[in-house]
Amino acid sequence: MAARNKARKRAFQILFEADQRGADVRTVLADWLRLARTDTRQPPVSEYAMTCVEGYAENAARIDELLSTYAVDWTLDRMPDVDRSILRLGVYELLWSEDVPDAVVIDEAVQLAKEFSTDESPGFINGLLGRLKDLKPTLLR
Numbered sequence: 001m002a003a004r005n006k007a008r009k010r011a012f013q014i015l016f017e018a019d020q021r022g023a024d025v026r027t028v029l030a031d032w033l034r035l036a037r038t039d040t041r042q043p044p045v046s047e048y049a050m051t052c053v054e055g056y057a058e059n060a061a062r063i064d065e066l067l068s069t070y071a072v073d074w075t076l077d078r079m080p081d082v083d084r085s086i087l088r089l090g091v092y093e094l095l096w097s098e099d100v101p102d103a104v105v106i107d108e109a110v111q112l113a114k115e116f117s118t119d120e121s122p123g124f125i126n127g128l129l130g131r132l133k134d135l136k137p138t139l140l141r
Helices: 003-021 025-038 047-070 081-096 102-116 121-139
Strands: none
Touching: 003 025, 003 047, 003 081, 003 102, 025 047, 047 081, 047 121, 081 102, 081 121, 102 121
């Protein structure tokens, strides 16, 4: 598994855990980092995973606003928790990670959905991120 792929999976897990616990993502990230230093069974958190989590945290309000605005017939609260976390990561990468091609962001998010969510989720995630990709020039103004 490629390093960035692992990093995305770890970032997704941190975002998902924070959502489940109702905790700040930075607090959950700090917990994961502390555990990785003290427990060899805990997977490491790479620099890129930390960048993604911190990036989401810095832009959380805007990311959630975009998801709420462009998810047709879905409120943020009604989305499956897994999908919401994957989308949050995907939107961060799509709009704020300039070194990652848009197609890679969308493909990686779809792969996470295939691994962790429902059969319908990959299509939903692909469609919503694709729509945001098309609107990207206007969203970044």
